[in-house]
Amino acid sequence: MTPAGALLSAEDLHKAYGPTKALDGASFSVHRGEIVAVMGPSGSGKSTLLHCLAGIVLPDSGTLTYDGRSLESASDAERSALRRSEFGFVFQFGQLVPELSCLENVALPLRLNGTGRRPAERTARSWLERLEVDDLADKRPGEVSGGQGQRVAVARALVTGPRVLFADEPTGALDSLNGEHVMELLTEAARSADSAVVLVTHEPRVAAYSDREVVVRDGRSRDMERLV
Ligand code: ADP
Numbered sequence: 001m002t003p004a005g006a007l008l009s010a011e012d013l014h015k016a017y018g019p020t021k022a023l024d025g026a027s028f029s030v031h032r033g034e035i036v037a038v039m040g041p042s043g044s045g046k047s048t049l050l051h052c053l054a055g056i057v058l059p060d061s062g063t064l065t066y067d068g069r070s071l072e073s074a075s076d077a078e079r080s081a082l083r084r085s086e087f088g089f090v091f092q093f094g095q096l097v098p099e100l101s102c103l104e105n106v107a108l109p110l111r112l113n114g115t116g117r118r119p120a121e122r123t124a125r126s127w128l129e130r131l132e133v134d135d136l137a138d139k140r141p142g143e144v145s146g147g148q149g150q151r152v153a154v155a156r157a158l159v160t161g162p163r164v165l166f167a168d169e170p171t172g173a174l175d176s177l178n179g180e181h182v183m184e185l186l187t188e189a190a191r192s193a194d195s196a197v198v199l200v201t202h203e204p205r206v207a208a209y210s211d212r213e214v215v216v217r218d219g220r221s222r223d224m225e226r227l228v
Helices: 046-052 076-086 102-112 119-132 146-158 175-194
Strands: 006-017 019-031 034-041 060-064 088-089 162-169 198-201 212-217 220-224
Touching: 006 046, 006 162, 006 198, 019 034, 019 046, 019 198, 034 046, 034 175, 046 162, 046 198, 060 212, 076 088, 088 146, 102 119, 119 146, 119 175, 146 162, 146 175, 162 175, 175 198
Parallel strands: 019 220, 034 198, 034 212, 088 162, 162 198
Antiparallel strands: 006 019, 006 060, 212 220
């Protein structure tokens, strides 16, 4: 059953790697424009849940629904088309292409979707401005700091106007000041684009930027009441 109005939901997911039950009955939902933090200790199944939700990993059982469509029964080609057009991704280490400038990195998802170079770079530049790193447009990723690189990675993840942004420990490699700045810009940009965010983190300070927190423990999930 899909929770009423959810944009993306998972019900009773199971996923095993050999004897390890990475997911053992996890459920999850996110609504349009909502920011949900997935919390829990290392090894509890957070990344596996994110990968299932994004259609990167198929669960052994359970249902996944995106915008009324079944994800687990979609073909590989359908799931990768969905990832390209509707989802954006930010990981712990920006994973920018080292040979490309920051501007070219941000323009890349648009170029891959068939947008011409000039319009792609125009849009990319406006996203660099929103993330306050437009002065880095011509620099290579190796020439910018970790926090700056993450802001470029956020711009790249949002440049296509995704309906869901998946962020897996996006501040995990940053000090707390830089991490907070990245989270402020990430959540502000996602909200202005009306993108939902699935934010995997083990840091309560990062989770505090979300609308709702879900805790994963031993492959099972439960909603948290905010304690503050
Ligand atoms: P978290 O993100 O909370 O740290 P993960 O989802 O990465 O947790 O991992 C959950 C469990 O599944 C861990 O015990 C991990 O070692 C195992 N696991 C995850 N991915 C794989 C994989 N590709 N192959 C084998 N074991 C895996």
